[in-house]
Amino acid sequence: MPAHETVTDPAPSFDGLRALFVNCTLKPSPQLSHTEGLIERSVSLMRSAGVTVDTLRAIDHDIATGVHPDMTEHGWAVDAWPQVYEQVLAADILVLAGPIWLGDNSSVMKRVVERLYGCSHLLNDRGQYAYYGRVGGCVITGNEDGAKHCAMNVLYSLQHLGYTIPPQADAGWIGEAGPGPSYLDEGSGGPENDFTNRNTAFMTYNLMHLAAMLRAAGGVPAYGNRRSVWDAGCRSDFDNPDYR
Template sequence: MHATCLVCTLKRSPEPSNAESLAEVVLGALRKEGVTTDTIRLADHRIDPGVVSEAVSDGDEWPAIRERILAAEILIVATPTWLGQPSSVSKRALERMDAFISETKEDGETPIAYDRVAGVVVVGNEDGAHHVISEVNGALNDIGYTLPGQNWTYWNKGPGPGDEEWLTTEEKDWSTSTGEACAKNLLRTVRAVQP
């Protein structure tokens, strides 16, 4: 069993990412159950705009990222909240994954994302995590992923601007326990849907 996490922070490596840090709670819980994991920080890659799987232009790295996504039975999208919305980086990836809707597995009939599960991790210094979870889950459902109940965790500071404090806050127990529950739900569901 393999899980791939798309880290949709606006920050390039090696800058610390709260989204990646909270996603690591979910990934760590999956690894304890024997799942191998792969993390892709999308801001480190060139992803051209489009809704196709093939490269849009020379240098477009989406085809290689797509292969890593499809090598996984579990997909996790980790995104910050900006203006109450998923990051532009997450939206770019979901737009490219729109191509999955018309692609099939080797049998020529089964949609390519079927028999896979997905989850969402959200962080931010503003309210809106439930909205962001709904937006991302809605797209993943359209693409064909199975979404277990409570397939998410989040941390947000609350209404208004301010620093992202996930790495230093004392109020992270709930986000951590919810992330561990998310991992269990993803794993149970993927075992149920795998042919």
């Protein structure tokens, strides 16, 4: 073990941080979710470090399809997204988790990302996009290839919407390709897999470290990235010919 890191080093405390894990399984509660099994590894680590953690299965909520903050204003009779969005905004850390189907993210994951996108134009109290100052990560499970592809899609989407992505912000488990055991199935080896456990631990701590850094810094500095200022015609040091 390196001299600068010993078993006697005090563990950092992340008291005051809040995290939200959104499970994008296709299985409604109380059906067994293998994705939830891996989520719980990260959740337990966060809670032991002082983070307040909320979890939800998106499929348990009547989240409408669309890209507007409230789809009841666009023809849908019911839309649970406004309530879910309140939980999203309350969290310093957002982790999207889901299974692989046909080598890609689940339809539920895509719907959640679309609804996040539908609120990405909203601003925080500093005039930045609403998700600034928050960190994002993802957890992927399955028994077919595609974990890195799915993670790339989720992490790109989150950073494009304004989330900050720490290093190694994804973790996953895939079993033997083709029909075979899933993460929590007896004999799968999933919960004991060192590669998955290491990546889950690294992801979890990196999410907490970066969230704590952003909180201590008061979020992402607002100079040069405020939508409200840009719309008012101020361009900081950016020379825009349209506003000469």
